Amino acid sequence: MLPILLLLLPASSPALAWIPFEDWESGNVTASVGDSGQCICHVSLPDITFPANRVQHMQEVSKDLILEVEIQMKKIVVYSGKLEVYLEELLDLTVRVALLESNPDNYIKLDFELLRIELREFEALVSQLKESLNSSSPMFDSLYTEIHNMTAIVNQLETYDKSNLDMIRIEFAKLQKKLEDCQKDQELIKPDIGNCNHTGILSITKPMVVQMNAHLNPSYQYGGWGKDSKPVRGYESMYFYGGHTTPYVYDFRLFSDYGNLLLRAAFKIHSIPRGWEGAGDNFIIHRNSIYYQLNAPFSMSKLNLTNSKYEYRVIPAASKRFSYSYSTNQNMDFAADESGLWVMYASEESKGKVVIAKIDEKSFGIEDEWSTGAFKQLAGNAFMACGVMYATRSVDLNTEEIYYSYNTQTKEEKHLNIRFQKFQEKYSNLDYNPTDQKLYMYNHGYYVSYNVRFNRE
Structure with a gap:
């Protein structure tokens, strides 16, 4: 209500005549006669101010x-x-x-x-x-x-x-x-290990999410995991993991088998010494050696797990300007398949398109190279299987697809549409392993794997 309004008028004033007598006794208007004979009116009006603040x-x-x-x-x-x-x-x-x-x-x-x-x-x-x-x-x-x-x-x-x-x-x-939200069992596949008598990848199964990384921390979004692509005797069951909070590589953990990977019980942790730290997430283990990208100088690097010896080789044409779309610093991507060891990169000469290079394992040099039609910055990742490079890209938040392949034997390019599910939108590492014909993905801090089905018509 608004404050009371006081009107002081003589008792005989004609101005009081317009006020009905019954209103004088109401809650809104009251009247009384003062000591000097004047009439005092008390009028209470409703508060009609617009409540803008409310x-x-x-x-x-x-x-x-x-x-x-x-x-x-x-x-x-x-x-x-x-x-x-x-x-x-x-x-x-x-x-x-x-x-x-x-x-x-x-x-x-x-x-x-x-x-x-x-x-x-x-x-x-x-x-x-x-x-x-x-x-x-x-x-x-x-x-x-x-x-x-x-x-x-x-x-x-x-x-x-x-x-x-x-x-x-x-x-x-x-x-x-x-x-209640059941899904069908992952299709059982009996892989023909080591046999490349097929026409390429036919399909990828649904993801098998193992668990979160060994650090038990979702902040470790960068890294990779998997198995040795050509294990030495006694290490056939070994798994590796390297996870980091930034796209740099400074240690690796080794697990004797799958059970110890789940228990996070590493039998060895390799802390990379100063000056040999790596970058990017596309590292692998092949013949008990870790291959990863070195930034100073920009080169491919090798750590022999048997004797802890480090080596590096510069690829003059490789450029630091081109990375995969999901992560920075993924300039060199190492891969291994049934036919050997590979590294993929892009160069100024290739105008950002992926170049496939075959690595000579004895000399740790480049044996041969092939230029592809896949733009590296448009791809989510790439991997090799039976001498064929497969490039992936995002379809939506939950779907990835293999959209391109290049056969190093026939120099044939294909545009594909092989879709598979992602656990989460972005991933930093995707590699094929020829020992079990599986894809190993490091998906936003989680270990994820897929079975690969080949077209064996």
């Missing part, structure tokens, strides 16, 4: 709410993708439990430890979903409870009779049914 406040609140809704929607999309990935891992766990049951003599403590690790990751995912979506749905509580029950069962079965492994498989089936 409207502005409401607009600000509305903007904040809209932003919060967008953030929550993005979280839903991200966690939806994670659910699909964990479902595939769940299917893999089910198969592994069945193998344990069918081969009780091969039962070891590590098998149960791996199950416990992956159950903890399921638990973390459900907790993140519940907290991020601010949901108190009974579904989340039920999933959380069942994961704890399965963990208890795994612990018990370590001391009970091995035939009780059936219980684990039943519990995994229940959890898989509750998640």
Whole structure:
């Protein structure tokens, strides 16, 4: 209400005649006679000022709410993708439990430890979903409870009779049914290792997301992982990982086998000495030697893991101006396949198009070169398989495609459309391994792999 208005008039003033008597006693108008005989009127008027400050406040609140809704929607999309990935891992766990049951003599403590690790990751995912979506749905509580029950069962079965492994498989089936967003099992492929009697890649399977990097930190977005492409005796099962927060290379971790990779139990960590630090993410291990890009001088570098000897070779034509689209400093891309060791780069002379170079492993020099029609800066990455270079590019946030190939034997170029799923939008390393015919991708801090199917018509 507005402040009271006082009117001082003589009691006999005709101005009072227009005010109805009943209003004098109302809540809006009251009257009284003063000591000097004057009439005092008290008038209260409603506050009709436009509340501009309130409207502005409401607009600000509305903007904040809209932003919060967008953030929550993005979280839903991200966690939806994670659910699909964990479902595939769940299917893999089910198969592994069945193998344990069918081969009780091969039962070891590590098998149960791996199950416990992956159950903890399921638990973390459900907790993140519940907290991020601010949901108190009974579904989340039920999933959380069942994961704890399965963990208890795994612990018990370590001391009970091995035939009780059936219980684990039943519990995994229940959890898989509750998640509801099931996808088909990854297609089983029996690769013909070492045989290039085919016409090229036919398809790529769905991604198998192993887990987050050995640092357990999503900030380690740059790096790579995989297996030795031509292992020496005694290191056939070895895996490597090099992860960094920037596109520079300063150490590598070696794991004796897949189980120790999952347990993050490296048997050796190579810290690269000052002056030999690398750049980019396209490094590989071939014949127990790590090949990576050196920036000072700009060259290809080699670390022999057996004797810890370092070497480098300059490629005069290679340029530092051209990198893949997902990451900087990816100027030299090393690859290995059934026919040997390769390095891919772009030069000023090639006008930014990829040049394939065959590396002579004995002299650590360039044996031969081929110019392709693939612009390096438009490609997400590239790899070699059976003497053919395959270049990839992004289709959308969740899809990548092999769009180009160059055959070094026939000098034939092809434009392809072989699509495959990505776990997350960007990745920093993609390499083919001829020992198991798989693609190894380092996808935004996660180990991801694919089976490759060749056209063997």
